Amino acid sequence: MLELISSKLKEARKDRGITQAELADGICTQAMISNFEKGESVPSSVVLFKIAQKLKLDINYFFGQNSLKTHQDDNEETKKLIRKLIRNRDYQAINYIVKTEKEKANFSSNEDKQFLLWHEGICDFYLNKDSVNAINILNSALKLTGKENYTEQTISINNSIAIIYFEVQQYENSLEIFQKCKSEYDLSNLKDSVLKIRILYGLSKTLVALKREEEAILECKKAIKICVTEESLYLLGELYFQIGRNLVILDRVKESEQYFEKAQHIFEIEGNYEFLDVIEKVKLDYFTEKRQ
Template identity: 35%
Template sequence: MESFRIGHTIKDLRRFYKISQQELAEGICTQAMISRIETDDLYPSAPLLYQIAEKLGVDINYFFNISETPRLDYAQEVCEQIRALVRKTKYREALEMIDLEKQNPLFRKGQFYQFLVWQEAICNFYHTRDELRCFTLLDEALSLKATAKNHLSEDEIEILTSKANIYCELEQYEKAIAIYKEGLTLLKMIPYIRSTKLEVRILYNMSRAYHLNNQYARSIETATKGISICLREESMYLLGELYYQKGESLFYQQNVDQALVCMDYSLWIFERMKNEGFYQYVKKEREEISKAM
């Protein structure tokens, strides 16, 4: 593969994740070396390329796949559009887009193809309730992984936790919890994590699964871990939801006072974030808890 392709791809990914050259170089090489690689003056050795890949949260094969996917911006834009449709529960439109892009040579292999299969699985479940098709596609997406047998990338752990989310929807909480635990274990094996969002998301979903499975103490413990990470990282991501989930489980343990405290934290966060939908939902739940006093 031509060296400019590697340098260009590294630069694209670094900018995409808003990582400076100095941050990327830390612990593996000098900032000057990263600069030379990105400007085509230096071809990285295999060990160095491996370390750069880890820092950027991709498998080393990504750099070789990308040589066949020169239109990186286009592929990333398609992925974002599909994600947006799924977030808005426009599953039929997402499936149409996935079917179209599967014919596109840019998406016929590598991580982008894996992404399409993953999103197709989610859409199949929520749009057609085809459980068998959903799990078959999720297993296919996981089989496409480029990492070592006992390791998964962050994206692949997200695919795994999607499987847990589906089990939760099907009220198979023990299966869901087991997969969430596996996801957290695998996440700890990744040398460089892009952000704590995935860990927080798994903890929130696992706390919810524990609650639905009537394991309230475990739900509280798990939500507390997620809250601690958010506070440590000064992040509001899922913090309101975590406080709500903790409060709900505290209420089911007859700890009404502490439940109300958590609900108040949740309301404060959703108000600051101008999330009117969640704010009104939690407000209504808090009123119901207050009546129990």
């Protein structure tokens, strides 16, 4: 799907006889149009809509079926695009794609239908702020797989449910689902280390919300061990920060320093300045509180 959007965008622009700069004018930058056409990035739903308007096209043009591919190939491209949009938190674009694919009915297997329902539920929560309906959609997605058949996708769906409960401050429900994810992951013998790290990180955040900081630290350390074993930086900075912050809460400030230093080093490498600011704020708030 990512390749489909990039090729169709380039084809339509050239057909209209306009340059990248002319297309970008009033919408985005010429460099962004170039990246879209190369498939290096994907336009947000708002930007894609404006591009379609300027090219005098229906936005469905960009999501049309590519006759050179099988439905399954096209489905995999669509899934890749949705995952990319999830990382960018572009829920409007995901919601549009999900609705389009449901209408086309190319996602015919239970696994594919489940994938669409999963992301429909996520979008419903973040766009409509309706946690009850979103969780109902996600539970209906889970019913497409047998009760004891734990897959990467079903565990990921449960992880999404746990995150929603956390977001609406239903911490006990969040804790129960995160623990269920952890148990199902271990029973399934999956090798997806990123999923396990995500589960442990979410679990640790929920434990902190329940003022169970010592347990949260243990879960973070388990996740860090996986990161080190897999030589992965995924959430590693956040995990070190989480431990440091919990140690500050427990008034073990001296011990927290080594974890904040490790977190800072990783965030500097990643260019994650937002978290660097958060670390400084945590330290400042603590010492301000102690002086008072």
